[in-house]
Amino acid sequence: MRKGEETRTRILDVAEAAVLQKGFGGTSIEELIAETGITKSGFFYHFRDKNELAKALLNRYIENDERIYDEIFSRARELTGDPLQSFLLGLKLLSELLSDLPNGHPGCLVATVCYYERLFDREIQETNRNAVLAWRRRFGRMLREIVEIYPPREPVDVDQLADMVSSVLEGGIVLSKTLKEPNTLAEQVLMLRTFVKMLFLPVAEMPRA
Amino acid sequence: MRKGEETRTRILDVAEAAVLQKGFGGTSIEELIAETGITKSGFFYHFRDKNELAKALLNRYIENDERIYDEIFSRARELTGDPLQSFLLGLKLLSELLSDLPNGHPGCLVATVCYYERLFDREIQETNRNAVLAWRRRFGRMLREIVEIYPPREPVDVDQLADMVSSVLEGGIVLSKTLKEPNTLAEQVLMLRTFVKMLFLPVAEMPRA
DNA sequence: CCCCTCCTGTACCGGCGGTACAGTTTTCGG
DNA sequence: CCGAAAACTGTACCGCCGGTACAGGAGGGG
Numbered sequence: 387m388r389k390g391e392e393t394r395t396r397i398l399d400v401a402e403a404a405v406l407q408k409g410f411g412g413t414s415i416e417e418l419i420a421e422t423g424i425t426k427s428g429f430f431y432h433f434r435d436k437n438e439l440a441k442a443l444l445n446r447y448i449e450n451d452e453r454i455y456d457e458i459f460s461r462a463r464e465l466t467g468d469p470l471q472s473f474l475l476g477l478k479l480l481s482e483l484l485s486d487l488p489n490g491h492p493g494c495l496v497a498t499v500c501y502y503e504r505l506f507d508r509e510i511q512e513t514n515r516n517a518v519l520a521w522r523r524r525f526g527r528m529l530r531e532i533v534e535i536y537p538p539r540e541p542v543d544v545d546q547l548a549d550m551v552s553s554v555l556e557g558g559i560v561l562s563k564t565l566k567e568p569n570t571l572a573e574q575v576l577m578l579r580t581f582v583k584m585l586f587l588p589v590a591e592m593p594r595a
Numbered sequence: 596m597r598k599g600e601e602t603r604t605r606i607l608d609v610a611e612a613a614v615l616q617k618g619f620g621g622t623s624i625e626e627l628i629a630e631t632g633i634t635k636s637g638f639f640y641h642f643r644d645k646n647e648l649a650k651a652l653l654n655r656y657i658e659n660d661e662r663i664y665d666e667i668f669s670r671a672r673e674l675t676g677d678p679l680q681s682f683l684l685g686l687k688l689l690s691e692l693l694s695d696l697p698n699g700h701p702g703c704l705v706a707t708v709c710y711y712e713r714l715f716d717r718e719i720q721e722t723n724r725n726a727v728l729a730w731r732r733r734f735g736r737m738l739r740e741i742v743e744i745y746p747p748r749e750p751v752d753v754d755q756l757a758d759m760v761s762s763v764l765e766g767g768i769v770l771s772k773t774l775k776e777p778n779t780l781a782e783q784v785l786m787l788r789t790f791v792k793m794l795f796l797p798v799a800e801m802p803r804a
Numbered sequence: 805c806c807c808c809t810c811c812t813g814t815a816c817c818g819g820c821g822g823t824a825c826a827g828t829t830t831t832c833g834g
Numbered sequence: 835c836c837g838a839a840a841a842c843t844g845t846a847c848c849g850c851c852g853g854t855a856c857a858g859g860a861g862g863g864g
Contacts, residue, residue: 389810389861407713411620414851426853428811435853498710500773501702504616518773540789546782549770553783554759557766561758564709564727573755574762580749581790598831598841623820635822637842644822 394432394442397422401443406493410440410502440499441510447495448517455524458483469531470586474579476528481575490568491559521552536586547585554578603641603651606631610652615702619649619711649708650719656704657726664733667692678740679795683788685737690784699777700768730761745795756794763787 400421404413415436419429433439462476484491499506499514525548533544558574561567609630613622624645628638642648671685693700708715708723734757742753767783770776 393810406710409618409620409711411618411622412711412714413620415853416851425812427813427856430853431809431811493710496773497706497769500769501615501707501710502618502621505621514773515775518770540793542786542789543782546786549779550763550783550786553766553770554762555766556769557762557764560706560709560765560769561727561762564705564723566724570758573752574759577751577755577759580751581793584749584790584793602841624822625820634843636825636844639822640840640842 393422393424393428397424397429397432397439398443398446401439402447402495403492405443405498406495409498410436411505415439437507437510440506441513444495444499444510444513444517448513448520451517452520454483459524459528468535469528470536473528473532474583477575477579477582481572481579484575485569485572487568490562490566491571493563494556494559497556497559518552522548524548525551532586538585540585542585547582551578602631602633602637606633606638606641606648607652607655610648611656611704612701614649614652614707615704618707619645620714624648646716646719649715650722653704653708653719653722653726657722657729660726661729663692668733668737677744678737679745682737682741683792686784686788686791690781690788693784694778694781696777699771699775700780702772703765703768706765706768727761731757733757734760741795747794749794751794756791760787 397418401413401418404418404421415426415429419426422429433442458479459472459476462472462479465475466472496514496517499510522545526545529544529547554574554577555571558571561574562569562571606627610622610627613627613630624635624638628635631638642651667688668681668685671681671688674684675681705723705726708719731754735754738753738756763783763786764780767780770783771778771780
């Protein structure tokens with residue numbers, strides 16, 4: 387029935403916001419049911435325990451994340467056939483999306499799970515690992531297309547460069563949140579874009595000077 | 596008295612390892628006293644509450660962090676007078692130090708605090724913010740010396756570039772921990788080094804081809 | 805009408821953060 | 835070597851939280 391899914395989604399929404407602000411250990415089920423307007427029995431009807439809540443939360447987060455990247459980079463791909471140009475455009479679009487977030491990026495669940503690892507079962511840790519590997523494959527795929535056309539100015543490992551995208555995003559989120567400077571994350575993505583541009587684009591002429 | 600300091604340090608050691616693996620919310624005082632071999636009363640003799648433990652933990656972590664960066668970059672500075680070369684050497688030394696960690700980087704307390712923020716008081720959040728700002732100043736100072744000599748190939752904001760160092764470190768730690776690939780962090784630092792080199796070093800001749 | 809989904813209500817358990825406070829051992833300066 | 839301060843231990847207690855158990859009820863669809 388549909389009603390159940392709706393309640394489940396509401397719980398996940400409340401839980402996600404809470405977890406990103408306080409971590410899993412800092413988020414109590416009691417507060418979730420209070421904010422959702424549900425009873426404890428109702429909560430445990432939907433999720434067997436906290437671990438299963440985490441599992442659902444993480445899976446939903448990762449799926450949504452993938453969807454966003456799909457949209458951004460396929461849109462960029464439609465606008466230009468060149469793999470480098472579309473990658474650079476994708477980073478630009480991503481940075482714009484990030485700087486449009488009113489209260490800054492709320493945080494990444496993958497990082498939250500990473501800093502809570504020991505209290506989750508293997509399945510969650512594997513899910514998290516696979517999410518990061520999916521990023522590596524995603525950006526790696528695009529970068530491999532690029533290196534086929536544009537010889538990199540310096541020898542680089544494509545997977546490591548793909549990981550750099552994830553690094554800058556994860557790190558940028560931490561910086562942005564800690565500094566309470568919402569724009570820092572978007573700036574970091576643009577900085578990465580500059581580097582990618584420099585790495586693959588032929589040497590630009592010194593502008594009249 | 597010295598004995599007190601010693602016990603205090605032992606508690607902090609145990610707590611730091613636990614917090615980096617499970618977060619603050621996931622770390623119970625009971626487990627800390629069990630592992631330290633102390634009683635609950637003993638614990639509360641040293642720290643008024645969990646918040647004060649966090650405060651001491653974070654301050655100690657930041658001080659140690661600063662000390663490590665001081666050592667690395669002053670050593671690099673002694674080996675060469677050129678600011679760019681010493682910065683690049685510093686990044687190399689840092690990556691070597693990171694890849695020598697037997698079990699990989701244990702995690703960054705600044706990130707842990709960042710993902711737990713709402714349950715700490717303002718003082719801790721300010722301490723954390725100041726730690727990140729100190730990184731920005733540290734790397735910014737070095738980069739400003741560089742740009743005075745080496746015109747960057749692309750226009751960049753020095754503070755944003757300084758933040759990039761922190762981003763890659765924080766992000767690299769998350770990736771390394773999540774992937775359970777200890778080397779990823781060191782590789783990311785070297786990748787950043789490549790970018791800095793590309794940005795400031797005059798165009799290298801294409802190697803015979 | 806009955807069954808299934810989607811809950812509510814009640815009662816209970818043990819662990820944990822935290823408090824209070826009295827008492828004991830250890831340490832070190834004088 | 836003594837005495838005072840430092841560095842604990844022991845005990846008892848509180849309320850919140852995660853989790854379990856289970857009985858029951860509303861509401862809609864076949």
